[in-house]
Amino acid sequence: MKVVETRPDGKEAVLTDFSEINSLIDTYYAGRRDCLINILHAAQSIYGFLPAELQRFIADKLDIPVSEVSGVVSFYSFFSMKRRGKHTIRVCLGTACYVRGGKKLVDHLRKSLKIEIGDTTADGLFTFEIARCIGACGLAPAMMIDDDVYQQVAPARLDSILAKYKDEKGVEKA
Amino acid sequence: MVHLTINGKDISAEEGVTIFEAAKQNSITIPSLCNFENIHSIGSCRICVVEVEGAKTLQASCVTPVREGMVVHTNSKIVRDARKVLYELLLSDHDTDCLFCNRNQHCELQRLGRQLGIYESRFEGQRSERRIDASVSITRDLSKCVLCRRCVTVCNDIQQVGILNPQNRGFKTVIGPSFDLPIGSDSCSFCGQCTVVCPVGALKETDSTQAVWDAINDKTKRVVVQVAPAVRVAIGELFSYPAGTSCTGKLASALKELGFDDVFDTDWAADLTIMEEGTEFLDRAKKALTGKHTVLPMITSCSPGWIKYVENHFPDSLDHLSTCKSPHTMLGAVVKSYYAEKIGVDPKDIVVVSVMPCTAKKFEIRRPEMMNGGYPNVDEVITTRELAEMIKSAGIDFDSLTESSFHKPLGLSSGAAIIFGVTGGVMEAALRTVYELVTGRELPFENLHVTPIVGLEQIKEASIKFENVLPEFDYLEDFEVRIAVTNGLAGAKILMEQVEDGTSPYHFIEVMGCPGGCITGGGQPRSKDTDIRKKRMKATYEEDESLPIRKSHENPAIIEFYNEFLGKPNGHLSHELLHTSYTKRGLYNELTNERYVIDAAEHAIPKTFDHLSKVRPSGEETEDYSSQVLELKAKNAKLREELEDTLETVEVFRRIIVDMHGSNR
Numbered sequence: 001m002k003v004v005e006t007r008p009d010g011k012e013a014v015l016t017d018f019s020e021i022n023s024l025i026d027t028y029y030a031g032r033r034d035c036l037i038n039i040l041h042a043a044q045s046i047y048g049f050l051p052a053e054l055q056r057f058i059a060d061k062l063d064i065p066v067s068e069v070s071g072v073v074s075f076y077s078f079f080s081m082k083r084r085g086k087h088t089i090r091v092c093l094g095t096a097c098y099v100r101g102g103k104k105l106v107d108h109l110r111k112s113l114k115i116e117i118g119d120t121t122a123d124g125l126f127t128f129e130i131a132r133c134i135g136a137c138g139l140a141p142a143m144m145i146d147d148d149v150y151q152q153v154a155p156a157r158l159d160s161i162l163a164k165y166k167d168e169k170g171v172e173k174a
Numbered sequence: 175m176v177h178l179t180i181n182g183k184d185i186s187a188e189e190g191v192t193i194f195e196a197a198k199q200n201s202i203t204i205p206s207l208c209n210f211e212n213i214h215s216i217g218s219c220r221i222c223v224v225e226v227e228g229a230k231t232l233q234a235s236c237v238t239p240v241r242e243g244m245v246v247h248t249n250s251k252i253v254r255d256a257r258k259v260l261y262e263l264l265l266s267d268h269d270t271d272c273l274f275c276n277r278n279q280h281c282e283l284q285r286l287g288r289q290l291g292i293y294e295s296r297f298e299g300q301r302s303e304r305r306i307d308a309s310v311s312i313t314r315d316l317s318k319c320v321l322c323r324r325c326v327t328v329c330n331d332i333q334q335v336g337i338l339n340p341q342n343r344g345f346k347t348v349i350g351p352s353f354d355l356p357i358g359s360d361s362c363s364f365c366g367q368c369t370v371v372c373p374v375g376a377l378k379e380t381d382s383t384q385a386v387w388d389a390i391n392d393k394t395k396r397v398v399v400q401v402a403p404a405v406r407v408a409i410g411e412l413f414s415y416p417a418g419t420s421c422t423g424k425l426a427s428a429l430k431e432l433g434f435d436d437v438f439d440t441d442w443a444a445d446l447t448i449m450e451e452g453t454e455f456l457d458r459a460k461k462a463l464t465g466k467h468t469v470l471p472m473i474t475s476c477s478p479g480w481i482k483y484v485e486n487h488f489p490d491s492l493d494h495l496s497t498c499k500s501p502h503t504m505l506g507a508v509v510k511s512y513y514a515e516k517i518g519v520d521p522k523d524i525v526v527v528s529v530m531p532c533t534a535k536k537f538e539i540r541r542p543e544m545m546n547g548g549y550p551n552v553d554e555v556i557t558t559r560e561l562a563e564m565i566k567s568a569g570i571d572f573d574s575l576t577e578s579s580f581h582k583p584l585g586l587s588s589g590a591a592i593i594f595g596v597t598g599g600v601m602e603a604a605l606r607t608v609y610e611l612v613t614g615r616e617l618p619f620e621n622l623h624v625t626p627i628v629g630l631e632q633i634k635e636a637s638i639k640f641e642n643v644l645p646e647f648d649y650l651e652d653f654e655v656r657i658a659v660t661n662g663l664a665g666a667k668i669l670m671e672q673v674e675d676g677t678s679p680y681h682f683i684e685v686m687g688c689p690g691g692c693i694t695g696g697g698q699p700r701s702k703d704t705d706i707r708k709k710r711m712k713a714t715y716e717e718d719e720s721l722p723i724r725k726s727h728e729n730p731a732i733i734e735f736y737n738e739f740l741g742k743p744n745g746h747l748s749h750e751l752l753h754t755s756y757t758k759r760g761l762y763n764e765l766t767n768e769r770y771v772i773d774a775a776e777h778a779i780p781k782t783f784d785h786l787s788k789v790r791p792s793g794e795e796t797e798d799y800s801s802q803v804l805e806l807k808a809k810n811a812k813l814r815e816e817l818e819d820t821l822e823t824v825e826v827f828r829r830i831i832v833d834m835h836g837s838n839r
Contacts (some may be wrong), residue, residue, distance in 0.1 A: 052353050056762060065336020066762075070352035074342045081353075 018057045020046050025061050033062045036072060040079055049080045077129075085120040085127035089167050091143040094133025100140040101154075106130060108155040112162070125165065178244040193233040193235035193246055200263045204248050205257060205289050207237040207282060209266075209324035212704050213332070220260050221286065224248045233254055259279075261290055261797060266297035267345075268374075269304060269317035275375040280700075284371035298338060300345065307350070308380055309358025309534040312366060313795035316348050317375035325349060325368035330691060334664040335483065337362045340697045349376075358771035361486035361761055363663060365479035365687045366533025366557075366696015379533045379697055380772065381562050382554045389525040389554070390433045393553045396517075397525045399434040400502055400584075401425060403441050404531040404692035405558045405593030407713040411699045418709030420717050423577020429529075430578065431570050436509075439580040440528065441587030443505035444594040444603070448726035448734070450752055451600075452608045453743035455648075455682055455760040462681075465647045469493045470579055471658075471673065471680040474600050476500045477689030479534035479696070481756065483663050488670050489758035489765055499551070501594065502535065503526040503544050506551030507751040513584065515770065526552045529561045529694035531595070534687065537770055543754045557697025560786045561792055579618050584760040586731040587624075589718035597661035597691035598634060599629040601684040605638060605657075612640050612647045620748055622724055623715070630690055630707055632665040633658060635680070657682045662689035 007081045021043045028042075029035040039058060044050055050073050059066035073079040089109065093102045106117070113121050113128055136142040139151030150161060175186045180197055187196035192215070197204050206222035209215050217234035224235045227245040232253060235246075246255060264283070269777060290821050307314040321340075324350060329338040337360055351360040389397045395414050410419040429437040451474065461468035475481060475496040484495065489732060499507070506528070510521040528535060532555075539552040556564070567571055579585065591607050593599030602624045609617045626636035640647070641655040653765045658680045660666055666685045672678035688695045693710035703709070723729055740747050758765040 003210065055352070060761070064350075065330065067336055067341070067352040068330075068348075069340035071339040071341050075340075076343075 006127075018054060020059065021054070021058070024076065025058070031062060033064055036064070037067065037076075040073060044079060047099075049083050052079060055081075080127075082118075083120060083124070086125050087146050088127045088129060089143065089145050090129050090131040090134065092134045092136065092141065093130045094137065094140075096137035096140040097133075097142055100145075100152075102141040104155050105141055105143060105153055105158065108158055112159065126162075176240045176242050176244075177241050178242070178246060180246045181248055187240045187446050190239055191584060193224055193226075193238050193240055193244075195235070196240050197235065197246075197248060201799055202248060204235050205286060205575040206236060207286055207373060208324065210324050210327075211702065213371065214322075214324045216323060219264070219320065219545045221257055221264075223253060223256055223260070225250050225253050234458060255551065257290055258292060261287060261292055262295050262297050264320055266299055267301055268320060269301075269315075270295075272670045275318065276378050276381070277318075277375040281375065291446075293584065298352065302345070302348075306507065307356050307653040308594070309356065309362070309364070309537070310540045310770045310772060311364035311380055311533045312357055312362070313378055313380045314357060315376050315378075316350070318374045319349055320374055321347060321349060322373060323349065324371040325377055327727050328367045328371050332664065333363075333365060333367055333662060334667055335363055335365070335740070338368060339687075341827075358770040359769040361482075361759065361763060361765065363479040363486070363687060364534040364537045365483075365663065367688060369533060369696055370694075370698065379560065380536060380559050381560070382556050383560050385554050386564065387529050388555055389527065392525075392537060395525045396435050396519050396529060397433075398436040398438060398513075399429050399527045400438040400440045400443070400505050401429070401529045401531065401703055402502060402531055402595065402692065403444065403592050403714070404710070405529050405561070406696060406816075407411065407595065407710045407717070408531065408698045409558050409562055409692060411701060412559065413565075415795045417701060417703050417706055418713040421572075423579070423716065424572060426580050427575040428565050428570055429697065431575070432564060432568055434527070436513075436584075437581050438505060438509070439587050439591075440502045440505055440543045441591035442580075442584045442729075442731060443501035444505055444591035445506070445588050445726035445729045446508075446752070447498055447501045447594075447600075448590060448603050448607050449736070449743045450504075450748055451475075452611065452726075453509075454496055454606050455604065456612070456650075457744065459655075459681065460649055460655065463653065471678055471683045472496055473673075473683045473685055476594065476600055477534070477685060477687040478532070478538035478690075480666060480685045481662065482534065482537065482759070483666065483687065484670065484829075485757055485759040486761055486763070487667070488674060489689075489760050491670065491673055492508065492756040492758065494673055495756060497755065499544065499752055500535075500538065501532065501591075502555075503538065503551040506539075506544075506553075506753045507546050507734075508584065509539065510546065510549055510551065511751060512735070516583075521547065521549050528552050530554045530555050531558050531692045531698045532688075533557060533696035535697075536800075540770065542768075543757070559697060559699060562699070563653045581786055582748075583734070586729060587721075588726050588729045589721040589724035590726045591729075592718045592721070593693040593714055594712045597630065597686050598624070598659045598684065599620075599691065599714070601627055601657055601659050601682070603726060604682070604684075607727045609638065609640070610725065611727065612643050612650055614644050615642075627657070627659045627684075628715075630661070630711070632662060633660045633668065633706060635659070650713040655682060656680045657684070659684045661686045661691050663687055798811045 024042055025031055025039055029039055040107060043054055043058060047054060055069045056066050059069045073081065074158060091102055091105045109128055110116065113126055115121055115128055117128060117130055134142060134144055136149055141153055143150050143153055145165065176189050177186050180202055185196060185200045194204050202223060204222050208219035209222060215236045216235035220234055222235045223232040225247040226233050262389055266827060272284060297460060302317055304317040325338050330336045338349055341348050341350055351357055366379060369379055389395055398809045406422040406425050407420050410421040411417050426437055437608055455472050456473050458468045458470055462470055471494060473494050475498055478500060482494065506526040509526050510524055514521045514524055535555040539550055544551045590603035593603055605624055606617050606622055614741055624636060625633045635658045637654050637656045643650050658669060660669055686692060688706040694707050726732065
C-alpha cells in the first residue's frame with residue numbers, strides 16, 4: 001500500500017507502505033480498538049502525519065468505521081492530517097505567556113515564516129503551532145521547538161533561535 | 175422495586191429504569207429532545223434535567239437511574255430556568271428560518287420551544303456557517319443540526335454502517351462522514367434511518383416533489399405512479415389515523431385526485447419478482463444438485479440500501495445477489511415497454527413516479543443499470559412522507575376520500591405481494607410459489623405463514639423439505655432448503671461474513687436493509703411509538719389474509735402478462751427488462767467512479783430570501799456598536815481604578831497626618 005503525497009514545495013513524496021504501523025498494531029496493541037488513540041500517536045510519530053489513507057488503513061485494521069477514526073483525529077489538536085515540518089514550533093499562549101507577550105511572538109513568527117498557525121513552511125522545515133500552557137508560566141513568554149523549551153523569549157531573539165535550526169539543515173545538506 | 179418521590183407523588187419503579195421512564199410510567203412528562211426511547215439515551219442535550227434533592231447539580235433524567243428514597247422535582251423554578259437557558263443556547267446556533275424548513279410544524283425543536291413556553295432567544299452570537307450537503311437520496315443541512323446524535327446511534331449501533339460520526343471539536347463539531355466528504359460520495363447505503371430519527375430539519379430525503387408536480391403539470395407527459403406495499407400501512411399516520419391502519423383504497427383515490435394518469439401498484443411487480451426470483455432460485459438449486467457451477471446462497475435484491483451496502487462492503491460476493499431488479503424498477507421497465515406499446519405512447523413521453531417507504535430508492539433509480547432503451551426505468555421516487563405533503567398541499571381531504579382500486583392492468587396483486595413490505599415477507603411469498611410449483615401442493619403452514627420467519631428478530635431461520643415432488647423437479651426430491659431472513663444491515667453483516675468465509679449454511683437468504691423491513695423504511699412517517707413495527711406488521715399480514723389470491727403465481731394479471739408478453743420467467747425478454755447486474759464499489763468507493771452527490775449550488779437557498787438576512791442588524795453595525803460599548807466600559811473601569819488609587823493615597827496621607835499630629839502632641 002503506497003501513498004504519494006504532494007508536499008508544500010510541489011514535489012511528490014512517496015509515503016512508505018503501512019507495514020510498520022501494521023505490525024505495531026498486531027504485536028503491541030493486539031488489534032485492540034480501545035487503543036485507537038495510542039495507535040494514532042504511534043502512526044503520527046512514524047509517518048509524521050495522518051493522511052486519509054492512513055486513517056482508512058487503521059480503521060480497516062481495527063474494523064471500526066473510518067468516520068470514528070477521523071472523528072478522533074479531528075478532535076485532538078495534536079493529531080495532524082497535514083504533512084508536518086522537520087521541527088515543530090509551539091508558542092505558548094497560556095494565560096501567563098499571553099500576558100507577557102506571547103501574542104507578539106506569534107505575530108513575529110507569522111511574518112518571518114510567512115505562514116499561518118497550523119501550517120508548515122514551504123521548505124518543510126517548520127510547523128508552526130500554538131500551545132495552551134506548557135507549564136512554564138514562570139518563564140513566560142515561553143515557546144518550544146520540538147522538545148527544547150525557550151524561556152522569556154523576546155521577538156528580537158526569535159531569528160537567532162530559528163537560525164540554529166536552519167543551520168542544522170545546512171549541515172545536513174553538506 | 176424502588177420507591178421514590180417525583181413532584182411530591184410517591185411512586186415505585188423497577189430497579190434500573192431512569193427517572194425519565196419512571197416519570198413517564200406515572201403520567202409525568204419531562205420535556206426532552208435528544209432522548210429516543212429504546213434507541214438513544216445519552217443525555218447530550220440536557221433538556222430533560224431534573225432536580226434531585228441532595229445532588230450537587232441538576233441531573234439529566236434520561237440517563238439517571240432511580241434510587242431508593244430519591245426525591246425528584248421535574249418542574250421547580252431552578253429546573254424550568256435551566257431548561258430555558260439550555261433551549262436558548264441550542265437556538266443560538268440553530269438556523270431559525272423555520273418557514274422554509276421541511277420540518278416546519280413537525281419539528282421536535284419547535285414543539286419543545288412551545289412546551290417550554292419560550293418566546294425569545296436572548297443569546298446572539300457566532301453561528302455555524304450554512305452548509306448543505308445534498309446527495310441524490312439524503313440531504314444534510316448542518317445549520318439545523320442540534321448535535322443530539324440520534325443519527326450517530328442509528329448509523330453506528332443499529333445499522334452498523336458507521337458513516338455518520340462527530341467530527342472536529344467544540345463549536346466546530348459537525349455530525350458527518352469522515353474527512354467532511356459529501357455523503358453522496360461516501361459508502362453510505364442511503365437507508366435513511368437517520369432521516370427518520372432526526373428531530374429537526376438537518377437530515378431529510380432529497381426533495382423530489384417539485385419534479386413530480388412538474389411532470390403532472392406537463393400535459394405532454396403520461397405520468398404513471400406506483401405505490402409500494404409498505405406505504406399503505408403507514409401513510410394513514412400522517413393523516414391522524416392510528417398506527418397500523420391500512421389505507422390502500424384511499425391511497426389509490428388520492429393518487430388519482432393528484433392528477434396521475436395511471437395509478438398502478440408495485441405489488442403487481444412484487445408478484446412478478448416472485449415469479450422471476452423463484453425461478454432463478456430453482457435454476458440455481460438445480461445446477462447445484464446436478465453438479466454444475468452455480469452460486470449459493472442466493473440473496474434477495476429488492477432493497478437498494480442493502481444492495482449498495484453489499485457493493486461497498488462485500489464487493490467480491492455480488493454473484494450471491496439475485497439478478498432480479500427491485501419490484502418498482504421492474505414495473506417501470508414494464509410500463510416503458512409493454513404498457514407503452516399497449517397504449518401507443520412513446521416511452522420518452524412517459525414519466526414513472528414511485529411512492530416508496532425508502533430513501534435508497536432515490537439512489538437506485540439513478541443507477542446506470544436501471545435503464546432500458548435509453549430511458550430510466552423510473553424517473554422519480556417520492557417517499558411516503560413526501561406523498562403526504564403533496565396530498566396536503568393539493569388540498570385533498572384524505573379522510574373523506576372514497577376507496578377505489580388501482581388501475582388495470584398493472585394494479586392487481588396477491589397477498590404474497592403485500593407482505594413484501596415486512597421482514598420475512600419476500601421469503602414467505604417466494605416459498606408459497608416455489609413450494610407449490612415443485613410439489614403441486616400448498617405450502618404446509620397454517621394460513622400460509624412461514625411462522626419461524628415471521629417477527630422482528632434480527633436473524634430468523636427455517637428449513638423446508640421438498641417431498642413427493644412433481645416429476646419435472648425430481649432432482650429436488652428430499653432436498654431441504656435452508657433459509658435465513660434478516661432485517662437491518664447489522665444482521666446482514668453477520669450473514670455476509672458467513673458467506674465470505676464460506677461457512678454460510680443457507681441456500682436462500684432474504685435481506686431487508688431497514689430494521690423491520692420496508693414498513694419502517696427510511697422514507698416512512700416518523701414515529702416515536704415503540705410498537706410501531708408491530709402495528710404496521712400486523713396491518714400488513716391482515717391485508718394479505720383479506721385478499722382472495724394469496725400466491726403470486728395465481729395472480730391472473732401476472733399469468734396474462736407472461737402469456738401475452740414475456741413468455742416464461744427468466745426468459746430472454748425477462749433478462750433484458752427485469753434482471754440487472756451490480757457494481758463493485760469498495761468500502762471507500764475506490765473501485766468505481768460513480769458518485770451520487772448533487773451540486774450544492776442547486777440546493778442553495780434562493781437569492782430572493784437575501785432580504786430576510788437584512789432584517790437582522792448587519793454584522794458591521796453590531797461590531798461598531800459593541801466595540802463602542804467595550805471601549806466605554808474599559809474607560810469606565812480605568813477611571814474607577816484611578817479613583818480607587820487616589821482614595822487609597824488620600825487615606826494613607828490622612829493616616830500619616832493623624833499619626834504626625836498625634837506624635838506632636
